[in-house]
Amino acid sequence: MRSDVEYSPVGEGLGMREFWLYVWLRRAAVIAAHVIGLGLTLTISLLSRPGTSLFSWHPLFMSVAYCLCMTEGILLLSAEGSPFCFKSRKGKVRLHWFCQALVLMAAATGLGFMVASKNVSELPHLVTWHSLLGISTLATTGLQSACGVCMIFPKLLHLSSSAPRLKLYHATCGLVVYLLGTVTMMSAMFSDWFQATVKGLTWWAFLLLPLFPALVVMNQITNAYLPRKKITR
Template sequence: MRPDVEYSPVGEGLGMREFWLYVWLRRAAVIGAQITGIGLTLVISVLSRPGTSLFSWHPVCMSFAYCLCLTEGILVVSADGSLFCCKSRNTNVRLHWFCQALVLVAAATGLSFMVASKNVSELGHLGSWHSWLGVCTLASTLLQAAFGVCMIFSKLLRLSSSLQRLKLYHATCGLVVYLLATVTVVLAMFSDWFQASVKGAAWWALLLLPLFPALVVMNQITNAYLPRKKITS
């Protein structure tokens, strides 16, 4: 066997019929993750009743940013079965940029509404694990965006890191952002506001729902961008 041949475990040991079943199951999981992200955004937006208060816009903006746009932005460049995936790689990359830009705008808007709401109510900031993890998520989002910009303008900026290494940093940071965002959304469901709106079995269902797209996104990123084992003998 030739040295330095990249090894991928996908489909290893599977017959043709089993391999195609595996492919379609992966596509179904990707579509399910996208539908889940859209559904969570709609449910949270309806529950928050936007316009009734300054705070009501915070969950709307944040769910739009992280449950919808971040999910779509990652899957459109890492998953063949994505609902919005095009045959052109360049088109998918542009869609990724657009979704990531929406994440930044929506997250900044949601943060502004939260700060304004706290100031009007004269309540303290950063008083819960949800708020602290939210700040970490926003910081990681900015770092991920910075790596993305460095990738786009790598030649103009004359960076010492190679493009492949920047892609690895960008993908790894994206994985961290999504995991932090998932935990932040889950913690939001323990808030007094959410528990007053949703009770019983529906609350448990919504609590577990964000975990499904997180598993799918994590699998897609690790398979598409993170280093794979190489056979050297």
């Protein structure tokens, strides 16, 4: 007969050997996401050759914002493979807000250089899919940051939602922002500048690599905040 309904934690029902294999695979995935985020940032920074033009600063600051700072800001909250695993939860949260503040500053700077470059070259704004996705990503990033401020000062802002519900909203919106940023970054691979710089199999590697950190972030957020699978006995 069916009895009380319980929630099963991730990995429940696995044997000891399978459980530890699962744990280490998750840790390896998080570490790989850290490496890919940093590697993409460094590679794009080298390819853009900062200082050669106004536009050259745009890929640099945008990669720092979304490949590095946003990825690290989310992954440092993970229990598996985070370089800040020795920090307290409060310390992790503070580092998270610091990283998100860097995202805003770097993204705003990158946008400024792009606008300046377009104005100097007398080129129209917002005429490509990449530019439209980019401005949407920046707008949602700003809204998400406002959501974060609401979480810090819920009583001051007289918010009626409970803390767990606010955390769920914040995490869900954060996932949307990160996935939108990933799509925007992938669309940049189709730009004339990038296709003239990177060709062949290397181009395909650049196109597909951002998907891995996105999958790790999605898995982390869904496991942490979405209702766990129900089981019956």
